[in-house]
Amino acid sequence: MSLLHPPSHLTPAEALALSQRAPAVLRSLPSSVGKSALQSLASPIESPEVWMSYENLLISCLRTGDLESARECIRRLVNRFGDENDRVMALEGLVREAEAEDNVKLLEAVLKSYDDILAKDNTNVPIHKRRIALLRSTGKTAEAVSGLVALLDFSPTDAEGWAELADVYLEQGLYAQAVYALEEVLVLTPNAWNVHARLGEVEFMAASTAAGGSDAATQKYAAESLKRFCRSIELCDDYLRGYYGLKLATSFVLKNAGKWPKQNSNNSSSEDFSLPDTATVQRLEQLATEKLSEIVRRYTAKEPHWSGYDGEEIEAARELLSGVAAAVVR
Incomplete structure (x- = not known):
């Protein structure tokens, strides 16, 4: 270590x-x-x-x-x-938060100290982030959102801030807002394959939880999710979460494509991503299945250079593949 x-x-x-x-x-x-x-x-x-x-x-x-x-x-x-260094001040606050544990009064005192620091210097980014984290941990979600908006107002290129805002919106089921925030992260880090996959996951959740699953918005979210997962594995060939998401997204599209209205490429916006034809989606699903199987097999066999995956993600991939195998047997 x-x-x-x-x-x-x-x-x-x-x-x-x-x-x-x-x-x-x-x-x-x-x-x-x-x-x-x-x-x-x-x-x-x-x-x-x-x-x-x-x-x-x-x-x-x-x-x-x-x-x-x-x-x-x-x-x-x-x-x-020195104790006036921005990063050191944030680390001191982190220690005080740990010392307070679940003592509400002590946590309120820490929060007040953050407010006092920001009253003197509103551009102290580490303290802004500690304050937002403390607000979230104490259930003050609305104040945390306001704090993030204030942070991003004077620091719009803070990718971490946008990602945090996306996470807060996602917790509240505000998928459109979460998608917007993650798109801002990608503007700043266009080659971050994990962020592409995360955006794909949020768009997949938005598509799969939409009422009825047959409207144009669901179709759009599904198409965007498919695109994001494809971009993720294009940037990182062995990214498990990318292939896992691609497997889910392609299965969802193949299951629901018949319910959706046919796409007219002449009327679609240049910013919209149209779903590929069924044969292409099927090939993508097969690719995801084969790659997930390879990752699980090589990780389980403890082959060199294949041990860096998270064990819980490997188990989730194994369960997903088991469900596919069971469906084939039936």
Whole structure:
């Protein structure tokens, strides 16, 4: 486990193992800067990797409840960068949130401290994001949306903010708004295959939950979902979620195509994506089935370079394929 890897990618077991090593890791990391400018420049503590290690260790410790080690990490970060640094202020807030646990009064005090900071400097993006996360975690969804809108108003190129806004809208079943927000993410990161797949998932949910499943809006969402999943696997040939989504989307289209009105390419908007013909959709479904089967088989066989998939996603793919096999047998 490398301290340079983002802690969000660590499993709970890996985060626990890392936090258990925290005292030894803290002893091994440099903890003070040089007394002179020359010493500081030559010191290993000025390496970006050192401070990234501190931040990642802090977050892993918070995940596992090791507040003592987390406090030591933040103390060293404050000692180096000062307590007015935007990122350090957000990390301090994160520690205070963890210390508050479920104490409503303490969480309200943390929220007020964020408001006070933003009253002085409304462009402090890390504090904006901590405030929004705290609002969401305490069930204040409307205020979280307002906070995200305010953040994106002065920082419209914040892809993370747009993705967070999409997630909030999705939680409320506002599919059109979630799609719009994810499209903004793709404007900023056009080659992000995971975002293409996520947009495909949201559009698939919108299509599959529409009343009746026979109107033009459902057809449009289904077509867009199919396009997004295809783009996702075009950008990443072995992306499991892309193939999983493509399998679901093609099955949905083949099942419902007969209910939908025939598309007239002459009258369609240039921005609309028309569904491919049935033969093409069938080939795409077959491709998705074959690729999912290959991924599951090679992961299960523990072949080299095929072990990086999430176990739960592999199991979901296996169940999806099992359903296909059962349908064929019947």
